[in-house]
Amino acid sequence: MGIYKNGRDVLPPTLLKQVQQYIDGELLYIPKQDEQRAGWGELSGSKERLKDRNEAIYQAYCSGTSTDELERVYFLSGESIRKIISKLSRVTS
Structure with a gap:
């Protein structure tokens, strides 16, 4: 500020x-x-890292990795994992 x-x-x-x-x-x-404001995470790279992480989660799920395993690997709740999968499955459909 x-x-x-x-x-x-x-x-x-x-x-x-x-x-x-x-x-x-x-x-x-x-x-x-x-037009002068950067979006959330654009300057720090956080937005791109989360996008990459979420795509990796979705690809692992599509390849047969269980949501329980994804929770352990990514330190996320089951609800968060399911939201990521649901969102990306709508995008790719």
Whole structure:
């Protein structure tokens, strides 16, 4: 998160008065515009790693690995494993 800025320093007076009608004297976070924001996990690579892991889980399941074994290998609950399998089976159908 960036450094806090005083609304008086960055907003035109008329806009500041309008904002004060909704939030007066409290902190307000203004997110970046959509085109400037990276999606969750895109910068860190987490999104791609989870995608690869989920595909590996689905492929192992399709090859005969039981959900109990997948739980042990991936340290996930049975519910999580079933959700991953269900989601990917709909995508590949």
